[in-house]
Amino acid sequence: MxxxxxxxxxxxxxxxxxxxxxxxxxxxxxxxxxxxxxxxxxxxxxxxxxxxxxxxxxxxxxxxxxxxxxxxxxxxxxxxxxxxxxxxxxxxxxxxxxxxxxxxxxxxxxxxxxxxxxxxxxxxxxxxxxxxxxxxxxxxxxxxxxxxxxxxxxxxxxxxxxxxxxxxxxxxxxxxxxxxxxIADRFLEAVWREALWLVKDDVATTEEIDDAIRYGFGLRWAQMGMFETYRLAGGEEGMAHFIRQFGPCLSWPWTKLMDVPELDEELVDKIASQSDAQSGQYSIRELEAIRDRNLVGILRTLKERNWGAGKLLNESDARLAERARSPAGTGDADAAPLRLLESTVLPAWIDYNGHMTEFRYVQVFSDSSEVLFRRVGMHDEYVESGFSYYTAETHNQFYDEVGADEPYYTTVQVLLADPKRLHVFFRMHAAADDRLLATLEAMYLHVEMASGKVVAAADAATEKLMALAELHAALEKPASAGRFVGQR
Ligand SMILES: NC(=O)c1ccc[n+]([C@@H]2O[C@H](COP(=O)([O-])OP(=O)(O)OC[C@H]3O[C@@H](n4cnc5c(N)ncnc54)[C@H](O)[C@@H]3O)[C@@H](O)[C@H]2O)c1
Missing domain, CATH: 3.40.50.720 (NAD(P)-binding Rossmann-like Domain)
Known part of the structure; x- marks a missing residue:
């Protein structure tokens, strides 16, 4: 696109x-x-x-x-x-x-x-x-x-x-x-006009107005907006009670909403100099970076709670995951390890030492196994019908470090496939120079989930996996396949 x-x-x-x-x-x-x-x-x-x-x-x-x-x-x-x-x-x-x-x-x-x-x-x-x-x-x-x-x-x-x-x-x-x-700018205009009056009338400085927002109602707005927040302000009796109680205040002379302050040079200078005093110690680029880091933190917290803008992020992840699961490359016919995922190391995966943290390798290989299963026709419906491959044994080996945003790809070599068992060897490589980053050797068993029993997989999927195993038998067996932990 x-x-x-x-x-x-x-x-x-x-x-x-x-x-x-x-x-x-x-x-x-x-x-x-x-x-x-x-x-x-x-x-x-x-x-x-x-x-x-x-x-x-x-x-x-x-x-x-x-x-x-x-x-x-x-x-x-x-x-x-x-x-x-x-x-x-x-x-x-x-x-x-x-x-x-x-x-x-x-x-x-x-x-x-x-x-x-x-x-x-x-x-x-x-x-x-x-x-x-x-x-x-x-x-x-x-x-x-x-x-x-x-x-x-x-x-x-x-x-x-x-x-x-x-x-x-x-x-x-x-x-x-x-x-x-x-909608949104009409609303922001109203708030902005009030803020200008507060500065013009010397009621508050730019910093005091910002504090009034970010220490209080701004935090509520970021996660519940206005109506949901006010619903809570009405207590058990709810929204109608809240409006009846506070509605009459609207006719009090609180706001200057209808009047526009004159934006003369005096007011512009006043606001600009207060803003310089408030934030002039940062460059615009620094402030942008601070804003972005804070927004990422807030959004990630909302994401964990699956709420507001965080819920949208989870929905977006689900769409991206669906796209990533579609086959990468055309490798089936090649007598080479089959390419699975092609992606980049996410910034959120980086450890205190600046490299990808250990458990993310497991995640990369787990995502790779999902791609493999989909390629042989086992989609969500297969699992919904009550069957799945369960991981019985794995062995991870780490070869090289990888940093944020580095592109990588994974491959799989099928070592053995029969109706009940699947033995594979995954490799993760840096895309820039093909260097090996990590491997995972895994044995999966095909399980009927209700009984927990190992049973034969669907014929079509087994056939495809066996065909891959046959193709991959022509490849050199990975030197470390079957290795035990600590082997010299
Ligand atoms: N800044 C905001 O917060 C904000 C938020 C939402 C929407 N908008 C809207 O987005 C639009 C752009 O605003 P902005 O803040 O990015 O302004 P800006 O001044 O940062 O960017 C405008 C860009 O347009 C370029 N430009 C001028 N004439 C052009 C032409 N004939 N062809 C191509 N490019 C040309 C300029 O060189 C400049 O880089 C406006 O309509 C604004 O209302 C702004």
């Missing part, structure tokens, strides 16, 4: 990183002379953080190209994401050029924070495929993307777009009715 990114700033760069890390090829067009270094910085942050959210192999990264025109960027693209500055005239010009060259199948998403799809669609040749796909910074970590098709939108194109976005780990929120600023 290919994504074209038109405008590679903060948001376009974030999109590029997300697509690349989910295995899409990405072409970026941005006339800025700084585009190369700008993208590199975003990709570095994204490469360190997004893969740390996954507990299954991510697809091999896609290929990035920086191109000299919109025409080159959109050639052959399945998705075009417009992320140029928030100026309707610029957006119209860019959209017209995209439409002139993009393939008919391509979806055209706009990152606009404020424009409605009907405004973007004005004058378009094929308005139906132009959607608002409004993400949140950093695009490579935050899953939310607001999808607005508008009245002129094509529902089938919108639904196809949502499926594509889910496949890159995003959570599309369909905004049914087009409004200025969609």
């Amino acid at each position: 290919k994504a074209a990114i038109v405008g590679g700033g903060v948001i376009g760069g974030g999109w590029a990183a997300r697509f690349l890390l989910y295995g899409w090829d990405v072409a970026v067009f941005d006339p800025s002379p700084k585009i190369g270094s700008q993208l590199e910085a975003i990709l570095t942050n994204a490469g360190r953080s997004l893969p740390a959210l996954a507990d299954v192999p991510m697809p091999p990264r896609g290929k990035l190209s920086l191109v000299a025109s919109i025409e080159d960027a959109v050639a052959g693209a399945d998705w075009v994401q417009e992320s140029v500055p928030e100026d309707l005239a610029i957006k119209h010009k860019v959209i017209a050029e995209i439409e002139a060259h993009a393939p008919a199948r391509a979806i055209l998403g706009s990152s606009t924070s404020g424009f409605k799809p009907s405004q973007l669609q004005e004058g378009a040749q094929e308005p139906g495929r132009i959607l608002v796909a409004h993400p949140f910074n950093p695009v490579y970590l935050l899953p939310l993307v607001e999808i607005v098709a508008g009245a002129g939108g094509d529902v089938a194109a919108r639904d196809a777009a949502c499926d594509m976005l889910r496949s890159i780990g995003m959570a599309p929120l369909i905004v049914r009715q087009e409004i200025d600023a969609h």
